[in-house]
Amino acid sequence: MLKRQLLRLESQPFRAVRPARHVIHHPPPCIQSRNVSYVQVKPVGLRTAIAWPNGVETTFDNQFLLDHCRCPKCFHPVTKQRLKSLFDFTPLVEPDAVEVDTKSVRIVWSDAHESRFPFSFLLRAAYDPPLAPREDEPDDRILWNSRISQSPPIVQYQSLMIEEVGEEKAELGILRWLRKVSDFGFCLVSDVPVSPQETQKVIERIATIRPTHYGGFWDFTANMSLGDLAYSSQALPAHTDTTYFTDPAGLQIFHLLSHPSPPGTGGSTLLVDAFYSASLLSQLDPTAYSVLSRLRVPAHASGTPGSLLRPVISQPTFRHDERGRLAQVRWNNEDRGVIGSRWTPGDVQSWYAAARRFEEICRNEDTEYWVQLRPGTLLVIDNWRVMHGRSAFTGDRRMCGAYIGADDWRSRKAALEARFVSKAAGEDDIWESGW
Numbered sequence: 340m341l342k343r344q345l346l347r348l349e350s351q352p353f354r355a356v357r358p359a360r361h362v363i364h365h366p367p368p369c370i371q372s373r374n375v376s377y378v379q380v381k382p383v384g385l386r387t388a389i390a391w392p393n394g395v396e397t398t399f400d401n402q403f404l405l406d407h408c409r410c411p412k413c414f415h416p417v418t419k420q421r422l423k424s425l426f427d428f429t430p431l432v433e434p435d436a437v438e439v440d441t442k443s444v445r446i447v448w449s450d451a452h453e454s455r456f457p458f459s460f461l462l463r464a465a466y467d468p469p470l471a472p473r474e475d476e477p478d479d480r481i482l483w484n485s486r487i488s489q490s491p492p493i494v495q496y497q498s499l500m501i502e503e504v505g506e507e508k509a510e511l512g513i514l515r516w517l518r519k520v521s522d523f524g525f526c527l528v529s530d531v532p533v534s535p536q537e538t539q540k541v542i543e544r545i546a547t548i549r550p551t552h553y554g555g556f557w558d559f560t561a562n563m564s565l566g567d568l569a570y571s572s573q574a575l576p577a578h579t580d581t582t583y584f585t586d587p588a589g590l591q592i593f594h595l596l597s598h599p600s601p602p603g604t605g606g607s608t609l610l611v612d613a614f615y616s617a618s619l620l621s622q623l624d625p626t627a628y629s630v631l632s633r634l635r636v637p638a639h640a641s642g643t644p645g646s647l648l649r650p651v652i653s654q655p656t657f658r659h660d661e662r663g664r665l666a667q668v669r670w671n672n673e674d675r676g677v678i679g680s681r682w683t684p685g686d687v688q689s690w691y692a693a694a695r696r697f698e699e700i701c702r703n704e705d706t707e708y709w710v711q712l713r714p715g716t717l718l719v720i721d722n723w724r725v726m727h728g729r730s731a732f733t734g735d736r737r738m739c740g741a742y743i744g745a746d747d748w749r750s751r752k753a754a755l756e757a758r759f760v761s762k763a764a765g766e767d768d769i770w771e772s773g774w
């Protein structure tokens with residue numbers, strides 16, 4: 340039954356949504372092109388209404404506006420931090436004078452403070468009503484299935500290294516690399532020198548390595564030295580790592596340094612786009628999707644002497660952002676703790692049914708991408724999205740790698756976008772921070 344349903348969906352296996360990278364922040368064309376005198380600002384008691392040329396009216400609380408003033412007294416232009424407390428202005432503030440120019444609204448407040456708000460900020464920040472509905476923002480993510488094997492995302496090691504191509508090109512190389520990680524949830528790097536030192540160096544081009552109870556940069560053969568199945572030679576089903584952390588590792592990075600074959604065999608790497616599987620589940624079995632989005636699943640790591648890990652707050656398998664978009668999949672059957680605490684008896688039954696359904700989709704030839712890694716090819720995985728696993732192996736298989744925090748790699752990418760994209764678009768970065 341599932342097979343038939345999957346086949347039906349195969350007509351659109353890559354839900355490639357390729358949007359403009361730059362979303363929102365710009366006034367709709369009507370505001371840019373028409374005479375600005377069409378923008379009208381009307382004080383209404385403790386609120387200020389702004390009527391836009393397209394006839395839409397937005398209202399802001401005055402205290403919201405003053406709180407978001409980004410003059411040098413209110414906002415540090417270098418550190419980009421708010422410089423005033425909530426008690427530095429009164430909730431009863433009203434505009435004394437208002438002026439509209441071609442790009443912004445200037446307000447002199449009743450306490451004599453002066454603020455200027457660009458239209459682009461007001462349009463983006465509008466909440467009554469919202470004018471840039473976040474739900475309409477295009478999604479960069481390209482969901483994939485087993486056919487990604489035909490053309491997996493890949494970048495070349497040389498393009499990432501300053502010594503090879505110079506600072507600017509190497510930084511652009513990192514941006515391209517992280518965009519692929521962001522779009523596909525993983526990316527290969529070819530021609531990496533087969534040495535732990537060089538591997539660590541290229542990983543650190545992204546961000547500082549995140550140390551865990553396994554250490555920082557790791558380099559190991561299967562010897563069970565750290566009390567986790569990852570350190571064995573047995574097959575591992577597709578999973579995400581560190582579900583037992585309050586904040587699971589953002590990137591999981593692997594480099595197979597050696598696996599002489601023969602005598603060694605096996606050890607293929609398995610990747611599954613959990614967002615693709617989740618999107619199939621939401622279409623095939625919406626109830627299962629909502630069960631996995633609702634019930635919090637405890638996880639733990641208890642095999643390493645001296646460490647007993649579990650998240651401060653247990654989380655459901657599917658976590659969504661403020662816009663309701665899937666933002667994280669946590670899926671690790673091996674590290675799952677005791678479920679059912681504070682659930683209803685019906686929840687327990689629903690969870691098993693939903694979890695089996697999801698696992699059935701993930702363990703399917705349509706969803707599984709198997710790749711035989713070779714020394715010289717680094718694999719970077721977004722551990723919040725793409726699950727990894729491997730087949731059993733024999734022989735000495737030496738792997739090295741590291742974790743990078745989810746905020747750290749996204750921050751690196753955002754900073755590079757700001758350097759190479761926003762600046763080129765001439766945006767005022769004072770108003771670009773804090774969203």
Ligand SMILES: [Fe+2]
Pocket residue numbers: 569578579580727
């Ligand atoms: Fe793992």
Ligand SMILES: [Zn+2]
Pocket residue numbers: 408409410411412413414452453454
């Ligand atoms: Zn100010």
